[in-house]
Amino acid sequence: MRELSYAQAVQEALAQAMEADSRVFLMGEDIGVYGGAFQVTGDLVHRFGEDRVMDTPIAELGAAGVAVGAALAGCRPVFEFQFSDFATLAMEQIVNQAAKIRFMLGGKVSVPLVMRFPAGSGTGAAAQHSQSLDAWFAHVPGLKVVQPSTPHDAKGLLLAAIDDPDPVMVFEHKLLYKTKGDVPEEAYRVPIGKAVVRREGRHVTIVATAIMVHRALEAAEVLKGEGIEAEVIDLRTLRPLDTQTIIDSVKKTSRLVCVYEGVKTLGIGAEISAMIAESEAFDYLDAPIVRLGGVEAPIPYNPVLEKAAVPQSDGIVASVRSLVTGRI
Amino acid sequence: MRELSYAQAVQEALAQAMEADSRVFLMGEDIGVYGGAFQVTGDLVHRFGEDRVMDTPIAELGAAGVAVGAALAGCRPVFEFQFSDFATLAMEQIVNQAAKIRFMLGGKVSVPLVMRFPAGSGTGAAAQHSQSLDAWFAHVPGLKVVQPSTPHDAKGLLLAAIDDPDPVMVFEHKLLYKTKGDVPEEAYRVPIGKAVVRREGRHVTIVATAIMVHRALEAAEVLKGEGIEAEVIDLRTLRPLDTQTIIDSVKKTSRLVCVYEGVKTLGIGAEISAMIAESEAFDYLDAPIVRLGGVEAPIPYNPVLEKAAVPQSDGIVASVRSLVTGRI
Amino acid sequence: MTRAVKEAAAVSNLREFYRHFDGDALRDALRRMYLIRRFEEGAEEAYTRGLIHGTMHLSIGQEASAVGSCMDLRKTDYITSTHRGHGHCIAKGANPALMFAEFFGKEEGYCRGRGGSMHIADVESGNLGANGIVGGGLPIAVGAALAIRKQKRDDVAVCFFGDGASNEGAFHEALNMAAIWKLPVLFICENNKYGMSVSTERSMAVRNVADRASAYNMPGEIVDGNRIEDVSEAVMRATARARNGEGPTLIETKTYRIRGHSKSDRNRYRTREEIEEWKTRDPIGHFEANLETFGILGKDEVEAIRLAAEAEIAAGIEFARNGTDPSPAEVARDVYTGGAS
Amino acid sequence: MTRAVKEAAAVSNLREFYRHFDGDALRDALRRMYLIRRFEEGAEEAYTRGLIHGTMHLSIGQEASAVGSCMDLRKTDYITSTHRGHGHCIAKGANPALMFAEFFGKEEGYCRGRGGSMHIADVESGNLGANGIVGGGLPIAVGAALAIRKQKRDDVAVCFFGDGASNEGAFHEALNMAAIWKLPVLFICENNKYGMSVSTERSMAVRNVADRASAYNMPGEIVDGNRIEDVSEAVMRATARARNGEGPTLIETKTYRIRGHSKSDRNRYRTREEIEEWKTRDPIGHFEANLETFGILGKDEVEAIRLAAEAEIAAGIEFARNGTDPSPAEVARDVYTGGAS
Numbered sequence A, B: 001m002r003e004l005s006y007a008q009a010v011q012e013a014l015a016q017a018m019e020a021d022s023r024v025f026l027m028g029e030d031i032g033v034y035g036g037a038f039q040v041t042g043d044l045v046h047r048f049g050e051d052r053v054m055d056t057p058i059a060e061l062g063a064a065g066v067a068v069g070a071a072l073a074g075c076r077p078v079f080e081f082q083f084s085d086f087a088t089l090a091m092e093q094i095v096n097q098a099a100k101i102r103f104m105l106g107g108k109v110s111v112p113l114v115m116r117f118p119a120g121s122g123t124g125a126a127a128q129h130s131q132s133l134d135a136w137f138a139h140v141p142g143l144k145v146v147q148p149s150t151p152h153d154a155k156g157l158l159l160a161a162i163d164d165p166d167p168v169m170v171f172e173h174k175l176l177y178k179t180k181g182d183v184p185e186e187a188y189r190v191p192i193g194k195a196v197v198r199r200e201g202r203h204v205t206i207v208a209t210a211i212m213v214h215r216a217l218e219a220a221e222v223l224k225g226e227g228i229e230a231e232v233i234d235l236r237t238l239r240p241l242d243t244q245t246i247i248d249s250v251k252k253t254s255r256l257v258c259v260y261e262g263v264k265t266l267g268i269g270a271e272i273s274a275m276i277a278e279s280e281a282f283d284y285l286d287a288p289i290v291r292l293g294g295v296e297a298p299i300p301y302n303p304v305l306e307k308a309a310v311p312q313s314d315g316i317v318a319s320v321r322s323l324v325t326g327r328i
Numbered sequence C, D: 001m002t003r004a005v006k007e008a009a010a011v012s013n014l015r016e017f018y019r020h021f022d023g024d025a026l027r028d029a030l031r032r033m034y035l036i037r038r039f040e041e042g043a044e045e046a047y048t049r050g051l052i053h054g055t056m057h058l059s060i061g062q063e064a065s066a067v068g069s070c071m072d073l074r075k076t077d078y079i080t081s082t083h084r085g086h087g088h089c090i091a092k093g094a095n096p097a098l099m100f101a102e103f104f105g106k107e108e109g110y111c112r113g114r115g116g117s118m119h120i121a122d123v124e125s126g127n128l129g130a131n132g133i134v135g136g137g138l139p140i141a142v143g144a145a146l147a148i149r150k151q152k153r154d155d156v157a158v159c160f161f162g163d164g165a166s167n168e169g170a171f172h173e174a175l176n177m178a179a180i181w182k183l184p185v186l187f188i189c190e191n192n193k194y195g196m197s198v199s200t201e202r203s204m205a206v207r208n209v210a211d212r213a214s215a216y217n218m219p220g221e222i223v224d225g226n227r228i229e230d231v232s233e234a235v236m237r238a239t240a241r242a243r244n245g246e247g248p249t250l251i252e253t254k255t256y257r258i259r260g261h262s263k264s265d266r267n268r269y270r271t272r273e274e275i276e277e278w279k280t281r282d283p284i285g286h287f288e289a290n291l292e293t294f295g296i297l298g299k300d301e302v303e304a305i306r307l308a309a310e311a312e313i314a315a316g317i318e319f320a321r322n323g324t325d326p327s328p329a330e331v332a333r334d335v336y337t338g339g340a341s
Ligand SMILES: Cc1ncc(C[n+]2csc(CCOP(=O)(O)OP(=O)(O)O)c2C)c(N)n1
Pocket: B029, B058, B060, B082, B086, B089, C057, C083, C084, C132, C133, C134, C135, C161, C162, C163, C164, C165, C166, C192, C194, C195, C196, C261
């Protein structure tokens, strides 16, 4: 099958959605002739014109509100934040408006809005350009939140998000943009709300998101050499959570490690852990539930510190090993 | 001892801090002659003048940034959001600036800033004026987050927050403003980072925040009649979490119920549950960890729905009963 | 003379407003102003009697601004409204009975009882909703105008907001985008002198909100917001421009809210004299007097309109009180379109 | 004639700038402009060679704006800076060696290697920091000015920002508050024609950012940002006003960044001709020529200044490369003042 990079897969989804539905258009900073800060929109402006690939002024709150209003009035905007950190400027429109308008109006309207958030650390851009704030959005009823880890899912989840009648937040990890993978040419959908087992195993369940899926898979490979078979689940959707896939896995393995890049405290792993601890899987647990998340600090500039600030595969190996050892 | 309302206790703390330290001043919308939307600042403007009780224009992002700048330059601003929901407009300054400046500048500065957030539902103000967003802030390193449940703690935690060299977010529950309690006259401090056991018990630990502390205590009283002795912990500080007090309690009772008003998913109870599930207390657990949080919906206007949207004491009773029954 | 001829004769010397609208339209405008006034008085009373909970922001004294702005709008034109939005909602065509049902928290309400006063909306008549966030509607209106452009319609989006809201960053960002993209949107600032307790003198350094239009290279017009003719004529000029692809306009209607900001207001920031003075500039009284002076409506017709409005409001309250209470089991309904949660 | 007398004679016919500053000050200004230029060239080279990671935003071509703005400031005056902040930092008095140490991620760096280019700061010399958030520094500067007022100092806060930043809501809110409270703050907009790839023609409806000053009843001055005299004189007028309690000023320095927006820029949004044209208006060349024409500095002195700057930069890079790497164990250090985490 054809290989595309994650960024190309996103771009293909945008192009196919715009071709298929004239209501779809793109908004964002420097997504036109510049091609986007991460070259995701690339040359789309030349193909679809400035009306459908709209550069906005640097005005995140207002531009997000414009997207909300356009969605209310029949369009299907796909909004790019240049960095997910800048969502801090637009929480009002995302959380008070987009997420709640349908509910507040008694179900009389929908807000079919997609927002894309390049997120995460690893590019040396320091504390204000490296955050992983996905957990904030997963805390908000009215929003859906997805976080693809592969080019395949980047395309399929984005197309599903654009189809969706409600606001969907798409978290894209910056370090994944250049990673490659098989991507079918047709416009397929990956269902929102479904996790996927990336690797089967029986000794421990690792639930991971975004780039951590790859680090977890690396770790699983190493652990295999030590006789530990880890099951790796790619969460894919943070809201609504696919509880059943995780519960089933934990019932099988009896151990759970959550790996995510956001700050450990109240990051998405907190929810996964708590969900399991109150589920039917609780009685199957043979060990404490371990979370590996970002350290309790902003992301530092220095590259060695930057790496130390979020889980890496050797840390996952060490954690799983100490959790499982002696208990297999 | 003298009784004050929660609002009066906050006001007394503000007055005492301003008297003791000329660097302290207040900023917010309608906190001057109007006395604040919840009459917390009351007549302070007449006592301290408009320079120290500053009405701001309706401009939350900018005003929050002014507070950050003033704190950096040697003042001690205490900022009132009129409703905690409006923090959505100021997340940039709170999260990218206030929380991170010290770290980003290598520890060369501090940001001694206090922000007060009237939060929660129950006043019929509907979805955009009733949110409990405390978990967002507890997810952010660089911030401290407190949530007093009594007039005594409202005063003591606020004074501790004003003393603190770092940004402290104070969540005040609107329904608590009129509740009364003993408040010493002198300027005492309640330490940030310390939970407190409000009621001792041996069958189950209930960790609650803000108004839920009172509902949990009511529930405990009912449960007592059924032979169930609940230990009730008032969390008081959401960041940094007082893990030890909770762990100790759970080791004693073997069961944990978390009660909070924020949306259940990724609300503060998720962190408490996950913290226990990975702690030494895990091995003591005799039952799943239960979370009672806000429903997965915005807060509705209709008063019956509004009540149904967040935990009430009968719901706490029912949950604890079904958790404990047959397992004592 | 037949009535039609009499009307025509009287009208010929009059200003644009009275020539543009026929008797029916003028009667309807007066009716709507009365509906707003009585609606709010009724809501206030129900609130005071504990029948309505929450809070509410009354626009009594500002009726000319709402009705004058919406008189010439189409159903397909949008408005975005504010926390002080009852008047806009009625002016754009909503049914007061369904608004009351909302205030009483009933399933029959415009928002099925989920929104209340601060989120009152009637999407059918083009009202995209009141907003609890000051300034929240500004960019949303720009987005609606963008959709209009994309759909190649010649409708407009009318954005109501207050003087206080004009200090929000959202104001700046919204006006700038509307201006650079030349979108069909009207920014109608209802300047009632205060944002809650803070006067415009204390919250901005310019005298008029309209003075800010120049920062966006946009016309900024100031009108007497208590005179429906002035408001309506300015809005007609601006809609014509907008429909014609000439871009947005900022209109400032100078008006006054007679009641407090909300139910918790103790009016400490303004004088009784100021309030009394503004009561003498009542927009309904002004309009009525003109209609009579110009021979457009007789005293008896005015009386009939008033009585009909009162009857409609009374019936609306009755309807609302008999509405259906939502079931607590449905607390999380309509969070998502598919029904998922 | 002694040199001092020669200087005095030459200077007497000159404009304010050359009379206000003595030879030492002018030499120092030129030195700083060279330091900025060489610093950024050095940083760029180190980045290209992979010695510095992350990204960086170069201000080559904008040196007159930074130095002209800071020449007459005191150490106790504050500045807030931007993502394009190396120039401001050096102009306000920072040591390039410690800046390089920061870029190399070392403990010796101004931010102990935690901040990097986008957060470069030197609190000692009054620089409260660059900012990764466009517009983030605007309200912070207003807050610093508020602190100055509260502390009854006659210092000022100088806020640098770009044309693009002037479309952020923070701009509007910050300028409004500074204006209503008459705070001692200077808003210096370095208008280099683009916010990343979007030209001011596409991002705002007025020609000049300074045209927006009227919305805040604030003086708005436009100067040639590539002429240090123009910048400095405008800033001196504004600081005088500010220190005198007359409130804020908006100054727009029209300038140009010769390099791309950041390291990922392919310059697709502007022409090569435009860049070449602006290279002919080099602020250093302009200043040097004037200094020589007016007999204030000789060619040899200029040469010496340039060489000294180059030597200082080379030594700074050397110092930085030999700096101390932070320990990964200290990744969560300095999150809180007390050390708690
Ligand atoms: C973002 C935000 N900040 C503050 C408030 C609280 N609040 C509600 S209305 C109001 C005053 C608004 O003033 P203005 O825009 O002039 O409208 P008016 O009430 O005078 O009609 C305030 C401060 C709010 N609802 N939203």
